[in-house]
Amino acid sequence: MLNMKGHEDESGMVLDIRNLSSPARSAALNRFTDESVEVATSVPGRKLHKWVAGSFCLLCILQAALNVSLRLALPLQQDSMKKELEEQKRQLDYMASQVNVLTNEREELKRKLEDFAHYAQQGWLYFNGSFYYISSIAKSWQDSRDNCSQRGAVLAIISSREEQEFIRQQQKVMWIGLTDRETEGVWKWVDETPLTASFWYSGEPNNFKGRNEDCVVINHYYSNENNWNDAVCENEYSWLCEKHM
Ligand code: MMA
Numbered sequence: 201m202l203n204m205k206g207h208e209d210e211s212g213m214v215l216d217i218r219n220l221s222s223p224a225r226s227a228a229l230n231r232f233t234d235e236s237v238e239v240a241t242s243v244p245g246r247k248l249h250k251w252v253a254g255s256f257c258l259l260c261i262l263q264a265a266l267n268v269s270l271r272l273a274l275p276l277q278q279d280s281m282k283k284e285l286e287e288q289k290r291q292l293d294y295m296a297s298q299v300n301v302l303t304n305e306r307e308e309l310k311r312k313l314e315d316f317a318h319y320a321q322q323g324w325l326y327f328n329g330s331f332y333y334i335s336s337i338a339k340s341w342q343d344s345r346d347n348c349s350q351r352g353a354v355l356a357i358i359s360s361r362e363e364q365e366f367i368r369q370q371q372k373v374m375w376i377g378l379t380d381r382e383t384e385g386v387w388k389w390v391d392e393t394p395l396t397a398s399f400w401y402s403g404e405p406n407n408f409k410g411r412n413e414d415c416v417v418i419n420h421y422y423s424n425e426n427n428w429n430d431a432v433c434e435n436e437y438s439w440l441c442e443k444h445m
């Protein structure tokens with residue numbers, strides 16, 4: 201507040217401007233006013249200055265900290281992203297290989313289905329993984345064997361009681377793929393496997409009356425689960441082909 205009596209400064213002295221000459225009075229007034237303005241603005245101004253400087257320093261520190269942490273964190277992040285990318289690539293490769301496996305499986309199933317349709321349509325019978333063809337005409341054992349071969353099959357090879365039972369149920373006299381032509385008394389299947397399970401009718405094999413009976417027929421006249429008979433290979437019978445799928 202401008203006091204016309206004077207201004208009490210820091211020293212407590214009162215300057216009475218009423219006794220001053222005109223130029224001195226205005227100089228005193230000017231000085232007083234300048235000081236007041238300076239005092240009025242200098243206190244909040246200095247605070248702002250300090251605040252700005254402080255904030256700037258803080259920002260600098262934050263920036264530096266950010267730089268350091270980014271420089272530390274970025275390579276770590278890049279590492280983990282690289283690992284994740286590699287893992288995803290591995291999974292993609294695995295999936296591609298699985299697609300390949302499934303495609304092959306599908307092709308195989310398609311082929312099988314076509315085979316099944318083909319054999320079933322031509323009157324072949326299916327049992328436990330194999331198709332069986334029963335001829336309607338009669339041939340010698342060798343001609344029967346050749347005929348099966350032409351059909352992409354072999355004279356039937358019986359390897360289980362279940363298979364024997366299935367064949368017996370067809371109730372027909374038929375050549376099967378068993379012979380001792382090579383060595384008398386040593387019975388072998390046409391695929392060279394030795395005889396393990398055998399189903400000879402009682403008294404067979406017998407080379408009946410000294411005849412050379414080297415080939416085997418299913419004999420349905422023997423209404424018995426064991427119904428094999430050794431017969432002369434040149435005899436003509438129906439025959440049974442087997443195609444394992
Ligand atoms: C037939 C012939 C033989 C068989 C006897 C059994 C008469 O000959 O099939 O191989 O052993 O029957 O009686």
Ligand code: CA
Pocket residue numbers: 404405406407408413429430431
């Ligand atoms: Ca016999």
